[in-house]
Amino acid sequence: MTAARTRADYEATLRDLSEASVHRHFDAFLDVPWDDPEYAIVPGDPRWVLPAADPLGATDWYRALPLQRQIEIGMYRQAELVKVGLQFEQALIGGIMNFGLRLPNRSVEFRYSLHEATEECHHIQMFQELVNRIGVEVRGGPRWFRRAAPLLALAGGIVPFGFFVGVLAGEEPIDHLQKTVLRGTEERHPLVTRVMQIHIAEEARHIGFAHRYLQHKVPKLAPRQRFLVSVLTPVIMRVLCDVIMKPSRAMRRDLDIPAHVIDQAWWGSESSRAMLRDTFADVRMLAVELELMNPVARRVWRALGIDGKPSRYRGEPNFAAA
Secondary structure, three states, rough: OOHHHHHHHHHHHHHHHHHHHHHOOOOOOOOOOOOOOOOOOOOOHHOOOOOOOOOOOOOOHHHHOOHHHHHHHHHHHHHHHHHHHHHHHHHHHHHHHHHHHHHOOOHHHHHHHHHHHHHHHHHHHHHHHHHHHHHOOOOOOHHHHHHHHHHHHHHHHOOOHHHHHHHHHHHHHHHHHHHHHHHHHOOHHHHHHHHHHHHHHHHHHHHHHHHHHHHHHHHHHHHHHHHHHHHHHHHHHHHHHHHOOOOOHHHHHHHHHHHHHHHHHHOOOOOHHHHHHOOOOOOHHHHOOOOOHHHHHHHHHHHOOOOOOOOOOOOOOHHHHH
């Protein structure tokens, strides 16, 4: 395929994503029935118990707790997950703005990336409203991440291919967790379900853009740059996965969660290690496609516990891969 045709296909995909954002998008305060009595947050609601798909919810320690204690931890855990998610999306928007500053007029990348930023603003509003209504004073990500987030956003303008690797590292874990939870049979609070549904629907486009951008740009990198990207990709994936998925020190302290439970849930048990590997199956597929799975990179993926079989197609459910 010629470079011109490849570029034409790439731009056609971005135009399709832009049109999809125009005709199918959500508003944080119109599309979530915040004040519907059926969606009210009331004390003692067992629908806040963590599902087995959550690493903490799957532990014997959590399942042995009294119901009220499970509810308390479940509400805190849900609030912290969306708080760190909105902090990541704030950094993502900053990166998109830096990315856009370097784009020319009539750029299809500019148009779609601004659609994405608009949708991420609604996600931030939606997530923060959920935190506010749950009523737990969560801090979100670890302190180093909150302080570094403005600097991480600079990558959007300086090393955009690295920035979009970081986009996948932040979006894939929460997308994987939310899809796994929604596929489960446990009853959930309807506010959590609706927020997840909206987030998954729009993040599918955002993840698709990051994949498509890297497919278009990485083959053009110099060999030395490509090698560096191949080695750094699994590192970035693992670091940001832990930022998003693991409870903060504040949560561990506030809820008095034993250290051995944290170690088991992240990532000491076989089931949690399998979840960690499954989270990045789509990224491994992309790395194989872009020839980023060289022998050194493979050893890094394995050392970080996120190696394994790549997806056959993006979004392949775990049970299909098995």
